[in-house]
Each structure stands twice: as C-alpha cells, then as structure tokens.
Amino acid sequence: MKIALGTKTFDPSGAIVFDCDVATSDIENIERRVQRTRLLSGGVYLNDSGYSPGDRTLRIKVDPAPADVLETLDYLIKNYSELTVVTPDGAYLGVIKQKYVTGSVLTANVYLTGAA
DSSP, rough: OOEEEOOOOOOOTOOEEEEETTTTOOOOOOOOOOOOOOEETTOOOEEEEEOGGGGEEEEEESSSSOHHHHHHHHHHHHHHHHHHEEETEEEEEEEEEEEEOOOOOOOOEEEEOOOO
C-alpha cells in the first residue's frame, strides 16, 4: 500500500512515497470519539461526538528502508510542522510525530490533524 507525505507548499525535496507493509503497518484503523461514564444507578452514559480524521495515528513500517527515504523523512521532520498526507482513503493534513529505525525497518508515526 502506498502512502505519500509532502509539503503544503512547493519544495523539490519535500515529498516522499512509502510502499508500506500492510501486515505490520497500522494505517487502516479508525475510531469514533466516544466517552463512557458510569452512573450511580449501575447504567452508563455514552457521549458520542462522532468520527474525526484527527483521531487517527498512522504507523508506517517500511522494510528495508532505502537511504534516500530516511534522508527525506529527516528533512521533513526538521523543516515542516505540517504536511499533506495521502492514503488510499483520502488526503489529510498531518504531523510526523516520530521516526525510528531498528535494523533495516523504518517506523514512522504520523498524527492526522484533519482533512486536507
């Protein structure tokens, strides 16, 4: 599955396309904003505020991670606070929370902030 990260403004060095491993990446999970409160009567109160893309975290895993991918990802993390994130289900704004490499496996966590 392909996921693209890019700057919101033109930057020739500011785009990257990941070919992620769907089996180990966490990119398809979604959830609703639901809070459950226990009541003294023994029941519960559910407050359902609906779905928001901003609640999603993409965990992207690439194995092996090419050197140019690592270099571009470092550049994006150091220079841009918000990026355009394109997945098979839509385009979003997002922030790269962290990147780490274990052996040859790259893991990047991206917080989505909303629709692009």
